[in-house]
Amino acid sequence: MDEYTASGFCIRASRGGGCGGGGTGTKCGRWNPTSEQVKVLTELFRSGLRTPSTDQIQKISSQLSFYGKIESKNVFYWFQNHKARERQKRRRVLVDDANEIMHLHHMTNNLSSTKHFGEEKNPVSETIDDQRVIETLQLFPLNSLNDADSEKLRLFSTDHNCKENNASFTYNIMGSTEMDHPTLDLRLSFV
């Protein structure tokens, strides 16, 4: 459940508060890496370092302290976060790309080449002409779900045969008083 872990309180004082001592004018609170520090860390990461050992962390921290205040734990966390986030990013990008391809597939199937005009768009990547894609999708008539879209039909069907089959993500037309779009079936989201 939403048990709030009785944990981390951020104990930070306000800006410029105590934190005492600091000769380098370091702000109390969390580590604020210097651009040089980030540069070096990134370089290390790029060179293949992922999970530095304690010794390596110590050394790196020691060296990076040349550019500003730093602790070993900062280095440790930096690598942890960097690694995790790169992994996340990769995962999400992959899925997103798959989705986009699916959408483009649908689009081209539906529109059937009514877009020759303006074709001089740079085909470098699918990300360049975002606007166009967005417009296209937005203009895409929601009612034009003809039988060709078997998949979409299935997705948008108010059918409720997907009780425990979490594999299928179904829509559930809500009251539809003036809802011009299908809504997510929230029940499935809490499985």
Add this chain to the structure above:
Amino acid sequence: MDEYTASGFCIRASRGGGCGGGGTGTKCGRWNPTSEQVKVLTELFRSGLRTPSTDQIQKISSQLSFYGKIESKNVFYWFQNHKARERQKRRRVLVDDANEIMHLHHMTNNLSSTKHFGEEKNPVSETIDDQRVIETLQLFPLNSLNDADSEKLRLFSTDHNCKENNASFTYNIMGSTEMDHPTLDLRLSFV
């Protein structure tokens, strides 16, 4: 032009805002959610969804891409931000209430000792009296960690005494064009 009057000192080079690395637009523009997308997300949130799992995020994103360009990342951030900001708001309200109660407390203390209600702290949350907790924690020595964290102890609380111990520094001046600082000898890091 970019005069940051109050906060200023944004010395960090390109952290954060960078449009690097396969972001949404891949150009510096950030995701601009459609009203339908926002509507659906808000509905999900209102229905109790706070931290969707990765799968849920991907599904939501996939479905919302029907209304416009969107990435999993956007859904992820949306929920993070929404949740955090609701929490912020609530916390502020709580603090305000606490202050008010304190005021009332003072007043009623002067008047009489009628403070029977409100005595039982609701165990729901530990954040009721932030001020008090914060003060306590700040005074807390922070050394009282149990041996369960021996590993972390060894790593975290040992150094950060970045003195002039540069004897062990190993510099490797790279033939960089305008590198005004010494660089880490990466070879040391991979031993």
Add this chain to the structure above:
DNA sequence: TCAATATGAATGAATG
């Protein structure tokens, strides 16, 4: 035009 605000994006620091 320029502020204040809302909000998308990022990241440091944890926790399990």
Add this chain to the structure above:
DNA sequence: CATTCATTCATATTGA
């Protein structure tokens, strides 16, 4: 290693 939270940065939007 994954997930989460607090905080901060940056920008789009909006109001005066």
